[in-house]
Amino acid sequence: MDIRHFRYFLAVARQRNFTRAAEQLGIAPPTLSRQIQDMETELGTRLFLRQQREVSLTEAGAALVIEAEATVRQFEFAQRSAQRAGRGDIGHIELGYVASAVYSGLLQKQVQAFSRECPDVSLNVRESPMAALPGLVIEGRFDIGYVRSPMTLPEGLEAIRLDAEGFVLAVSSESWLCRLPQISPAHLQNETFILPEQINGTLQVAAQGGFAPKLGPQPGGLVAVIALVSLGQGVAVVPESVVGHVGLPGVVYRGIEGGEARSWLSMVYRRFEKSAAVARYIEQVRNR
Structure with a gap:
């Protein structure tokens, strides 16, 4: 037996009539009758009591209805799960x-x-x-x-x-740089640079200023970088998106004049x- 036999059996059990069940299933009544007979032969017991116009379930058939319904539901659930997984829905x-x-x-x-x-x-x-x-x-x-x-x-x-964005300078609020109306890359040539994980911005700013940067520690994430800036350990070139999201005491964010660095x-x-x-x-x- 396969899942098809369970579906045929349930259709007959619900309709109580082979002709109506066959119409519902879209098959010929003799074909349906033969499939049910095959089930009964394999199970070694009768599932239906056949009368002239209707059929009724035997005790074995009534017991099978419960398990057949559960089996068909589980099979259909497995089908839907496989289809959804194949589409990326789950x-x-x-x-x-x-x-x-x-x-x-x-x-x-x-x-x-x-x-x-x-x-x-x-x-x-x-x-x-x-x-x-x-x-x-x-x-x-x-x-x-x-x-x-x-x-x-x-x-x-x-x-x-x-998304692309530019860089800003994270600098201690006590640094001499904060007294400048504008900070250019050239102003940073004597500063120690605290390095974020992506150092490309630091290197580009130094290249624009025409100097080799003095590289400080690379402590990890951006919060750790800005924490060192707040402690006066150096300046840091960080993405613009940090402004307004990482605010620590003693840290000021300033634009870099003519800064063309992007990430x-x-x-x-x-x-x-x-x-x-x-x-x-x-x-x-x-x-x-």
Whole structure:
């Protein structure tokens, strides 16, 4: 027997008539009768008492109805689950990000849009050190990563370029720089630079000022960077999106005159992604 036999059996049990059940199923009455007889032969018991116009369930048939209904429901649920998983409607995504993806508001916008479209896909969203994030995506510990570019990606990863932004200078409120009406790159040549995870902005500002930067510590996330600035350990070139989101006592954010340095967020993912849910997230971001 297979699931088809259960469906035939339930149709007859509900209609109490082979002709009506056959019409409902879209098959010929003799075919339906033969399938039910095959079931009875395999089970070794009668399922229906046949009368001229109607049939009624035997005790064995009444017992089978309960289990057959449960079996058909479970089979249909399994079918729907497989179809939904194949479309990416259900599943799980591990998502890693750097802090500036949150400060910019981009991560919230994209995650919330996806969750509205696919509410049954669970997302585990965690902050991660940027240097490690691409490798963690390759290893499968994350499915998607939000990083700050430009950066070199390992073989096997692709990236979608997202929002770009400029840089500002985080400086101690007691620094002599705060007394300047405008701060140019040349003013920074004797400063120690606290380095965020993405140092491209620091290098570009130094290049614009025509000097080799004096590199200080690289403590990790942006909050740690700005904490060192608040302690008077140096200045930091940080993304504009930090302003208004990370405020520490003793820290001032200033624009950099003529600053042309830019960076952008990127979403990285495996080139040959197999998960339909992950592929659906990638497609949504690509088509945003």
